[in-house]
Amino acid sequence: MQGRKCQNPVIGALTRTRKVSTSGDDSCYVRQVTVADQEIEVTIRRSRRKTMALHVSPDESVELRVPMKCPWVEVNAFLESKLNWVVKVRDELAKMPRREKPQYTEGSFHPYLGTDYSLRLIRGRPNLVVQDQGAIILRCSKPGREPLVEQHLNQWYRSQANSIFPLRIEACLARFNESMPYKKMTTRRMKARWGSCSHNGEVCLNSMLVQMPVAAIDFVITHELCHLRHFSHSKSFYRLLSSVMPDWKEREKLLLP
Structure with missing residues (x-):
């Protein structure tokens, strides 16, 4: 599949931008954008950030993060300037193999820190999940109910993430020669991102990242x-990233399906 060149991108009219939510200091809008033969839905999130940044997630969704009071004319101009890049990234993502939906049955495999483990199910109480001897052992009252098994396993992943991630953050902070404005870490399950950060120094990590190798x-x-x-993903950002983690491109590939 060839990337589609955007000769005359057309931004949806202002009347096609609809506000979908307001949470705290953030406001969220959705805008329909027509690029060649593609209809792309762009989520526009206004917050107290100082710069504009455009993100294309692994599920091909597009999010534009902009300052709270940035004029719409500037938002439109920035978005239009990035449309060729959006189409290119979405085309590349469309060519990638998709991860199969996991099963939550006896003997199914589930990753943890980069290794696949067989799931062993036991009926009983209290509920328990442990990783032992090449398997993830899960005990619950109804092991035949996949949604219940999935719930218990995801809770275990989050518990492991809350134990492991702070240690990895300490190790990563040690890579920097300067003091970083990091304040705290939170975890939650995210559908389209591995992590995010805020201007107040908070780093939020996808709890399912604990499935990946430590390098990732x-x-x-x-x-x-x-x-x-x-x-933003500026040249200064990539200079800093490359200086503290020269092999980041190889590590990034570990996150691909």
Whole structure:
């Protein structure tokens, strides 16, 4: 599949921008954008950030993050200037193999820190999940109910993430020669991102990142720590990332399906 060249991108009219939510200091809008033969839905998130940044997630969704009071004419101009890049990235993502939906049955395999483990299910109480001897052992009252098994396993992943990630953050902070404005870490399950950060120094990590190898976990953490200095993917951002993690491109590939 060839990337489609955007000769005459057309931005949806202002009347096609609809506000979908307001949470705290953030406001969220959705805009329909027509690029060649593609209809792309762009989520525009206004917050207290100082710069504009455009993100294309692994599920091909597009999010534009902009300052709260940035005029719409500037938002439109920035978005239009990036449309060729958006189409290129979405085309590349469309060519990638998709991860199969995991099964939550006896003997199914689930990753943890880069290694696949067989799932062993036991009926009983209290609920328990442990990784032992090449398997993830899960005990619950109804092991035949996949949604329940999935819930318990995801809770275990988050518990492991909350134990492991702070240690990895300490290791990643040690890579920097300067003090970074990092304040705290939170975890939650995210559908389209491995991590995010905020201007107040908070780094939020996808709890499912604990499925990945430590090298990939460290890449995501270091990536977000660099954003605490440079919030956009600017040349300065990549200079900092390359200086503290020269092999970041190889590590990033570990996150691909």
